Amino acid sequence: MMINLHGYGPRLLDGALLTAELAVLSLLLALVIGLLVATAKLTRSGPLRAMGTLYTTVIRGVPDLVMMMLMVYGGQILMNMAVDHVNALIGTNAFIEFNPFAAGVVTLGIIYGAYMSETFRGAFLAVDSGQIEAARAYGMSGWLTFRRVRFPLMMRHALPGLNNNWMVLLKSTALVSIIGLSDMVHVADQATKATHRPFLFMVPVGLGYLAMTAISELIVRYLKRTFDVGFDGRQA
Amino acid sequence: MEQWLAHTLPFLSNNDIFTPDTLAQYWGGLVVTVQLVFLSLLMGIVLAVPLAVGRASRQAWISRSIWFYTYVFRGTPLLIQLYVIYYAFTYVPGVREAGFGAFIDNATYPALLSFTLNTAAYTTEIFYGAIRATPSGELEAARAYGMSTFTAYRRVVLPSAFRRALPAYGNEVIFMLHASAIASAVTLTDLTGAAYYVYSRFYSPFPAFIFVACVYMVLSFAIQGTFRLLEKRMLRHLKPA
Numbered sequence: 001m002m003i004n005l006h007g008y009g010p011r012l013l014d015g016a017l018l019t020a021e022l023a024v025l026s027l028l029l030a031l032v033i034g035l036l037v038a039t040a041k042l043t044r045s046g047p048l049r050a051m052g053t054l055y056t057t058v059i060r061g062v063p064d065l066v067m068m069m070l071m072v073y074g075g076q077i078l079m080n081m082a083v084d085h086v087n088a089l090i091g092t093n094a095f096i097e098f099n100p101f102a103a104g105v106v107t108l109g110i111i112y113g114a115y116m117s118e119t120f121r122g123a124f125l126a127v128d129s130g131q132i133e134a135a136r137a138y139g140m141s142g143w144l145t146f147r148r149v150r151f152p153l154m155m156r157h158a159l160p161g162l163n164n165n166w167m168v169l170l171k172s173t174a175l176v177s178i179i180g181l182s183d184m185v186h187v188a189d190q191a192t193k194a195t196h197r198p199f200l201f202m203v204p205v206g207l208g209y210l211a212m213t214a215i216s217e218l219i220v221r222y223l224k225r226t227f228d229v230g231f232d233g234r235q236a
Numbered sequence: 237m238e239q240w241l242a243h244t245l246p247f248l249s250n251n252d253i254f255t256p257d258t259l260a261q262y263w264g265g266l267v268v269t270v271q272l273v274f275l276s277l278l279m280g281i282v283l284a285v286p287l288a289v290g291r292a293s294r295q296a297w298i299s300r301s302i303w304f305y306t307y308v309f310r311g312t313p314l315l316i317q318l319y320v321i322y323y324a325f326t327y328v329p330g331v332r333e334a335g336f337g338a339f340i341d342n343a344t345y346p347a348l349l350s351f352t353l354n355t356a357a358y359t360t361e362i363f364y365g366a367i368r369a370t371p372s373g374e375l376e377a378a379r380a381y382g383m384s385t386f387t388a389y390r391r392v393v394l395p396s397a398f399r400r401a402l403p404a405y406g407n408e409v410i411f412m413l414h415a416s417a418i419a420s421a422v423t424l425t426d427l428t429g430a431a432y433y434v435y436s437r438f439y440s441p442f443p444a445f446i447f448v449a450c451v452y453m454v455l456s457f458a459i460q461g462t463f464r465l466l467e468k469r470m471l472r473h474l475k476p477a
Contacts, residue, residue, distance in 0.1 A: 061453030063414035066428055066445055073441035174313035178421050185315060198323035206312040206320075213311050 008191040015184030016208050022104055022183065023170045029109025034116025041121050059114035065175050071107040072100055072179045104176045112169045119161035126157040156227040163220050170212060184208055253443045258434050265430030272426065273416050276351035277409060283356040288363030289389060309357035314415050317354055322346040322422045343422045355412050362404045366397035399470050406463030410456050427451060
């Protein structure tokens with residue numbers, strides 16, 4: 001079966017690639033932020049905990065799209081101001097082009113970092129404290145305990161929640177098409193406006209998202225097996 | 237305090253962003269957003285209750301086809317669903333002749349339709365999960381009283397399922413409020429659309445978007461608080477003594 005994509009085929013593929021890159025990079029950033037913020041929330045330090053709570057509360061109250069517009073349109077102005085300031089300070093005439101892709105990654109990373117931090121926090125709390133005591137008794141340092149015991153045990157509890165957040169993140173990447181990045185939704189939008197064929201481009205893009213979900217499900221299944229090692233499935 | 241006022245007053249008196257004109261824009265946007273979200277949630281529930289019952293049906297073809305619907309609508313971005321429906325009404329010939337002229341002239345209708353179908357899919361799965369979690373003893377008791385399946389659903393299964401679904405449904409309401417921001421992508425001036433208008437007119441992203449973010453935050457907290465109260469009232473029997 002051949003469908004006539006009116007020459008938009010290669011651009012759609014490029015768009016799909018951009019969607020995938022954006023999603024994976026934002027996921028990595030969100031995981032890092034999530035881990036850091038979860039750790040901050042679990043410390044005994046009051047200010048750190050308050051900052052973590054403020055961060056998640058604000059992010060959960062604001063739509064992704066508003067956040068993205070603020071970061072992209074506002075980021076542009078802030079960066080120009082910062083560069084001008086530096087130029088005036090050291091007498092140069094530099095110009096840094098604002099990168100909307102990077103802004104998209106950072107925005108999605110910050111938004112989903114908040115959701116990830118909640119998942120991680122719950123998962124850290126679910127780790128049996130006896131395991132950590134045992135690690136300490138073996139003389140492991142804090143970092144070694146984290147790497148060898150707390151992190152792998154925590155991941156078993158966190159995986160379902162992380163998977164959920166990742167699915168929402170993947171679909172949220174579609175929003176970058178509104179702020180002008182050429183992801184697959186943006187390409188399909190332009191192609192539809194040019195050819196007046198509403199289903200020809202949107203349906204394949206929808207299938208593209210379903211395909212990405214299916215691939216990530218395979219990966220999650222593999223990860224689940226990895227982190228379930230040592231548990232026979234009967235334990236909750 | 238006086239020093240602080242001396243710093244802030246110039247901003248307030250010379251501000252050309254929060255004028256009556258732009259505040260009216262924001263108010264109009266708020267009305268559009270609330271209408272869109274409220275109507276689509278209402279129609280979404282009306283659709284989702286029978287769909288959830290069907291999803292729990294033992295008839296494989298009913299349950300499978302409803303699963304397929306929720307799978308597609310939950311697996312793809314709402315933005316795509318909005319675009320498909322919006323462009324379908326705009327570009328498929330014969331829509332106006334078939335009596336759907338309003339759908340072409342006013343983007344509210346395609347937006348409502350896509351939001352409704354989307355939230356109905358999520359709500360169906362939430363309700364379905366709650367129905368499946370019905371303790372089998374409750375069903376047996378209903379049966380022992382001689383209730384028909386319909387009566388058992390009406391009197392026993394659905395009331396207890398709605399209560400169990402309440403926390404997840406509260407999240408869905410907030411999700412829908414936030415997702416409705418994309419209405420601005422199809423020419424509607426909702427809250428986000430109003431903020432974009434103010435931004436593009438004054439080229440000042442920070443006041444425009446931070447203000448609207450605060451409005452969304454207040455709305456989200458109001459919804460969250462309402463659901464907390466509802467949960468407290470309706471799930472009282474589940475509270476540990």
